[in-house]
Amino acid sequence: MTIAAMFAGLLAAPAATGEPGDSAGLRPVSYLFSDAVDAERDNPGAAPPGANDWTCKPTALHPNPIVLVHGGPETVRLDWGALAPLLANNGYCVYTLTYGAIPGMPGPLGALGGLLPIEQSAQELRDFIIKVRAATGVQSVDIVAHSEGSLVTDYYAKFLGGAKKIDRFISIGPGWNGTNSLGFGALFTALAARLRLAPALGAVVDPICAACLQIQTGSDFLRKLTASGTTVPGVTYTNIVTSHDEFVVPYTSGIQQGPSISNYVVQDYCPGDLTDHLLLPYDKVVAQLVLNALDADNTAYPTCTSTPPNS
Template sequence: MSAFRSMLVVVAGLALLIGSSRATATAEPQYPVPYDLFVQDAVRDPYGSAAGSNDWNCVPSAAHPEPVVLLHGLGANRFNMFTTISPLLANEGYCVFAPTFGENASLPAPFDSVGGLGRLEDSAAEVGEFVERVRTATGAQKVSIVGVSEGTLVGNYYVKYFGGAHVVDKFVSLGPAWRGTLGTGPNGDGQWILDLAPDDARTLIPFCAGCPQGLPASDFLAKLWASDAGSYAGLYAPSVTYTNIMTRYDQLVIPYTSGYAEAPNATNIFVQDQCSQDYSDHLAIAASRVATGYVLNALDSESTRAVPCVLVTPFHGG
């Protein structure tokens, strides 16, 4: 073999090696998806982010041009609520982002990492600021939201009152509490609790101003349901597509039908209707293969897939 031909072989080999290295370096990262919220890292690093989320260099793909913003529930944060959903969506090619909103900075560490404690209106404003940061970083015109529990109320308040209706495409709710929870008082609406203190409620639960706002008789929910010419059922923004995913074993949203609200742009799903083996409670629904299957289909209705039916245990998921 001539020296020239040998040189060509070496150059070709180097080109293949470099090309292979580039392909590996630019391949989509794959994250383990634990169908369990109680993973070690979420306990060890309460100020962190769930795997696959908050990569501010993420560029939305052509298949999934809209980033997904995850909104946690009461007493949770951007990490521990999304140890399942975040890596699952990232593996599907979504840019995933999640804030912790409503923290109480006066609490000692690590309790200052607990979210959802502030006034829900204030948390909705925080979400609005976070969404704008996501849009600026990614260049996306719109985002989709996946909210859990209190995150559904905060997220939809942002949609209705802080401009979110113009930038949110799909709104997926897990364990939504549209009509509030604990409607079990003498008159069936929770007013007996609110009568103990003003609706502002900082005097009722000093460290959690948002807690009583999830009661059925709260002023917050009344405003969330306020009808206007641009809303369906008084609740939904008509420009947004809603999917409500609920469990009949919800022990915190009472009654479990609180999140069921019909409208032309809303789909209501009880996971047990298609899978009797799903025993997820209010917490485990965020780590359920069944529920997250519905989440994937709600976010990408043009590429729906069969939702699995497997055993899902309370508290942990599966």
């Protein structure tokens, strides 16, 4: 996700409403991104409904708490306005954090996470999961990550001891092999892509969005991340992508091959679905695929609903 995409999303929202799965419970679930924008504006930095109830105790049916790891630059409310209450309504203990925010940054940028180097963001995720495990008394968590959040989680799994603490790892719009979306809407991405040609620009970009350089195809960070393989043993992987992804280019960068990996393309279920990168967490096909991945004994075929492109 980019800054430009996020602000473009303020003006556009999917038409789908309703809740996949058995979730006619306690919290309203809206698939309108504009509702999440309004909620963020009214209560900046707040967790979405259904998330961060530190008294929640996992059940025998859903023994693992879920940690939602947002994309970047992003906030937890903007990214998880639909999935947090949906998962809570389905009986899960749900937790989420804002990682990678720039300390002391004023104004709108100060509310955004996912801007610091991914290595630092992964340390924040590690510390948050320690807190979740202590509060719930569990050994393992399930991760649902969007965009950059998948790389943050992967770094935690491979280099910070997270492999033995993650059971299911569900990635929405990941970019395992990086992105070639040069010039896509955001100045950050364009500048980061040119750093090799103009190193002096690093002094400008790195303090604002160090992660923007790291997600580019061929970056030193991605070479390190994939040097030992794309996955870690013992973790079950699910990747959910859209062929209309304008940020992860090509969108197949979000697909992995290997044991314990499932890959899903939204358009295989709904060919007319125009959901892009920003709106993936607000797509009902995606929502049902997430529920299915978390509970393989209670699955349903995703409902096909078309959403307008984010323009």
